[in-house]
Amino acid sequence: MTTAVIGSGGIGSAIARKLASGGESLRLASADNKSARMLAAQIGRAAVVAADNRDALRGADAVVFALRFTVLEGVIDEIADSLADKAVIVPSNPVTLDAQGHVSRLLPKEQSSGEVVAGWLPAGSRLAMAFGTMSADRFESSSHRSPEEAVLFYATDDDRAGEEVERLIRTAGFEPVKVGGIEASSRLEVGGDLHDLVVGREEALSLLGGA
Numbered sequence: 001m002t003t004a005v006i007g008s009g010g011i012g013s014a015i016a017r018k019l020a021s022g023g024e025s026l027r028l029a030s031a032d033n034k035s036a037r038m039l040a041a042q043i044g045r046a047a048v049v050a051a052d053n054r055d056a057l058r059g060a061d062a063v064v065f066a067l068r069f070t071v072l073e074g075v076i077d078e079i080a081d082s083l084a085d086k087a088v089i090v091p092s093n094p095v096t097l098d099a100q101g102h103v104s105r106l107l108p109k110e111q112s113s114g115e116v117v118a119g120w121l122p123a124g125s126r127l128a129m130a131f132g133t134m135s136a137d138r139f140e141s142s143s144h145r146s147p148e149e150a151v152l153f154y155a156t157d158d159d160r161a162g163e164e165v166e167r168l169i170r171t172a173g174f175e176p177v178k179v180g181g182i183e184a185s186s187r188l189e190v191g192g193d194l195h196d197l198v199v200g201r202e203e204a205l206s207l208l209g210g211a
C-alpha cells in the first residue's frame, strides 16, 4: 500500500521512517522538496520524492498532512480536488511557538482541531486525526514497544478512514485505539488529557472509560 506524506519536518519524517520500516511505500513532498529528498535518501527504496504536493497523491491510498496548523488550510485548498478517494490523516496540533519557545493555542478552548480541519476539507472527505499525539522523539522510541505495543489514539467519524488509519498505526508499530468522533480530537492535542501518553491497550481503554 502507498501513503503520501506531505511535510518532512519533525513529525513527518518520524512518521515516514516508521511507516517505511513497516513495509509501506511512500510518496514524499515538502515546501521546497529539499527536506523530502534528504528523507527519501535516508529511507531508501520505500520512498520516492514527488514533484509537488498534488503529485504526492498519485496512486496513494492515504495522505498524511504533517504540516503546521497555520499552513494546513492552504495546502488542503491546493489539492482538495484530489482527496476524494484517500484517507486523510492529520497529526497537526493547533498551536504555535513564539520566539521565546512559548506554546500558544490557535483555536478557542471549546473548538477541537479535528472539527476545524473537517471544515477545511471537501464534503465527504475521509478524515482521521492521528499520529500527532506524541512528540516525534517519543513516537519513534515507543514504536514496537515490547512486550506490549504502545497505543496510538485516533479520532474519526468515518469507518473507512478508521480502518485505514488502524492499518497505518499497526504498520508504524503501535496498537490503535479510537477515542471517538472527530470532535474528540481535542483529547489528543497538546493540552488534552491523552496527549503524549505511552500506555498499553488496557490502560488506554480504562482512560477512555474514565472520561
Ligand SMILES: NC(=O)c1ccc[n+]([C@@H]2O[C@H](COP(=O)([O-])OP(=O)(O)OC[C@H]3O[C@@H](n4cnc5c(N)ncnc54)[C@H](OP(=O)(O)O)[C@@H]3O)[C@@H](O)[C@H]2O)c1
Residues within 6 Å of the ligand: 006, 007, 008, 009, 010, 011, 012, 029, 030, 031, 032, 033, 034, 035, 036, 053, 066, 067, 068, 069, 071, 075, 091, 092, 093, 094, 095, 131, 132, 133, 134, 135, 136, 137
Ligand atoms: N514535531 C513534533 O514533535 C510533533 C509531534 C506531534 C505533532 N506535531 C504537529 O505536527 C505539525 C507539524 O510539526 P513539525 O514539527 O513536523 O513541523 P516542521 O518541522 O516545521 O515541519 C513542517 C513541514 O511542513 C513542510 N511544509 C511547509 N509548507 C508546506 C507546503 N506549502 N507544502 C508542503 N510542505 C510544506 C515543511 O517543508 P520544508 O521542510 O521544505 O520546509 C516541513 O517539512 C504541527 O502542527 C505540530 O504541532 C509535531
